[in-house]
Amino acid sequence: MIRILLADDHTILRDGIRALLSRESDLAVVGEAGNGQVLLELLATTPTDVVLMDINMPVLDGFGVMPLLREQFPHVRVLVLSMLDHEIYVYRMLEAGALGYVLKNADSSEITHAIRTVAADRPFLCTEIGLNLLHRLVERTPIPQLPALQSLGADKRLGSLAAQAAGGTAELSGRELEVLQLIGQGFTNAEIAEQLFTSKRTIETHRQNIIEKTQTKNTAALIRYAMSEGIID
Secondary structure, eight states, rough: OEEEEESSSSSHHHHHHHHHHHHHHTEEEEEESSHHHHHHHTTTTSSSSSEEEOOOOOSHHHHHHHHHHHHHHHHSSSEESSSOOHHHHHHHHHTTTTEEEEETTTHHHHHHHHHHHHHHTTOEHHHHHHHHHHHHHHHHOOOOOOGGGSOOHHHHHHHHHHHHTTTSOOOHHHHHHHHHHHHHHOHHHHHHHHTTOOOOHHHHHHHHHHHHHTTTTTTTHHHHHHTTTTTTO
């Protein structure tokens, strides 16, 4: 039996995942957490094989909780379940210690397969992320003559290419990256606050933090930065 702990701040999503997994005889949900801090507290008392975790959570988000989780519970495998599909998010979570990454729009069979794969201590990327990553790399990198398959070193090659794609980006949090994407789409602070279910003042703080971290001077420069890093098209 694979014991799973769900970490997501949306109760309705946790209910849906629990219902989905209840149909699988070898999968069992042993607990739920609405943020990273509660997740750590539950892991201290709840035997768990796989944490199925979102990135954007209050109090302590996915980026913040990963180092603590790897330090305190190194035996627990982490599978990210997120709507964020940019390779920067994927790279940063895998670099932090997550073993897999699957999108929330994946079908049920892919999610359950991802859980079983990660529980067996094997890495997993959902199909859509793999294809998106391949397309982005093809767009950015001239395709060399391919070497023999046995000399590729596939795992290291993928990590190296992802690192190259993400390497130039400032250390933005998951929420800051999300705000930056919405800024690039032309949304105002008030509109972003409404979409992210937070206050306008919070978004203004995020915007200022992003400007400072990226060393840009205004919104136009910020958008140019986001485009140059591939955060927005």
